[in-house]
Amino acid sequence: MGKCRYCGKSSITISNTLGYCYHCIREHWEEVSPEIFKVHEKSRVVFGLPPSVPKIENGRICQLCTNICKIGQGEKGFCGIRENKNGSLIGGVNKGNLSFYYDPLPTNCVADWICPGGTGAGYPKYAIRPKAEYGYHNLAVFYQACNFNCLYCQNWTFKYGINQPNWVSIKELADAALRENVSCVCFFGGDPTPQIIHALAVVKSALREKGERILRICWETNGSVNPKILKNMAHFSLETGGCIKFDLKVWHEPVHRALCSVSNQQTLNNFKWLSGLIKEREEPPFLIASTLLVPGYVDVTEVRKISSFIASLDPNIPYSLLGFYPHFFMKDLPTTSLSHALRCLEAAKEEGLIRVRIGNQHLLGHDYE
Template sequence: EGGVGYCGARRLKGGHLRGGTPAGAGLSYYYDPLPTNCVADWFCLEGNSRHLPPDPLQHPGARPDLNLAVFYHACNFNCLYCQNWSFRKATFSGGKVSAASLAQAAHERTACICFFGGDPTPELPHALATSRLVAAGVGRERRPVRICWETNGAMQEAWLKPLAASSLDTGGIIKFDLKAFSKEIHLALTGVCNSQTLKNFAALAARLEERPDLPFLMASTLMVPGYVDLEEIHGLARLIARLNPNIPYSLLAFYPQFYLRDLPVTSRDFAFKARQVALNAGVKRVHLGNVHLLT
């Protein structure tokens, strides 16, 4: 009684689990002008506005130009290198935002919403309720607000269908952070096994052809020196290629954070070797991210 779950968003009260509902979630949100620093910006239509087709339903110059970034103060992983580790100070702050209030933040200039954190997984009931309210509030006078997710992908399988629908129906993208291929390294880095993440990724990959022109699923991997080596990259890339070689894959440069502050930044030599390893494994679209960090 009174115990708190691993993610910090659930509490046992009166013999029942409380928390994780549309009524309220611990979060922060802000607006980013487009194009923004997004792991999918290299192929997303919103990432480069010159690739967007003319919108006959919008007055010239009135196109939505903002991303609503929603940061949840909870996570079901505990990554040693978390770049947003300070969110844990707010996990138990007590301040909550309802799905209805958050949906109202998606005003007429909002082109897309990205749920991240922490991770949206512990608060999926809240995030999906927000998505539905936003969709219901967007009239026919404008196109849908794109719904995107940045997640470790370790949610229960039952959530995959509504998660996929939220992005497929709106032109959004689900961005899976595949942290490591081997269970041992994944466990060492995150405190959690990767079996659920890989299982969910495979399930969503099977639906990629439902929107082949703009993939609704992508993967990214942070190249952590000494942990995520070329063998790890090869394992993940081979998995992706076997599922669907057209899944976009972004390899991200590492910068020392949290408990791994003593590690070096990813080297330029390693990054380009890793990209070639992924291409050789059969992935057709491999991108290097955070290249400004490479040494």
């Protein structure tokens, strides 16, 4: 049972680690934010990460993402991968700090219910078979860095990889993508954004060598990448039959900053821009959204706002609602309840979304109270 340090409310859906309830975060952000950012700092220093987005005067500016870090000599950006070495930015360029593996199709992916690998959508141009591509694989590329700091991160153990890197060259990863039974590549993590230069170089190399075979390029991201770079990512996904999967975490910025430390405005702007490209390839779906239903913080109000936003762009954009499992600094919350997920599903449909579903239903639990 958690208790809000501002209003005194107690509930199983209030995280004692975070310290404040959803209402007080939204309505009293200026008062509660200093203590919340202390929690974020605590969650980062144990991994040797900068406690906050560096803004060093005369520091080297990194423009890969929304954070626009100004990095001092010999120091690292918020992501922990970009470094100012003698006035030059290094990290995540010629080599990527990552792991990769071959995931049999159809795979447990946010897009598996509408993508070529899981359904045969786009056959024969973008899919090998008219149904699921059994016998083929997705090359799953997990980048060990992120430019957000989500206190509930479901993959938080990647942070250990910041200090124990596994460097992979462009050629090694491109060769892995060209293995005979690989039909798609998905870059995720962490997030691909801090090492997007490396990822794009891998894509260019693999596509140059693939010949006539199908090789879809997909991205799973928080969506905060520099818009100019996003254009290149979109180009490769559109061209190959791949997709871009945005994790739209919450709608209201104070809640986003409380949960993830940074703003979501560039994410929303990027998503809106990408929606304008849907007409270039309506099938298989090019742009996909998902939201993790964090009990007490990502509720029906947030999902309704996100759904309304998506529907205003294109009601056919696929949207997955995902069950939360207690992780990282928010282990004191319950798993998402079935009733919570169903209410959010209904809200998404009421806002006009046509292709919406609840993913990983096996995680859903009992009512909170």
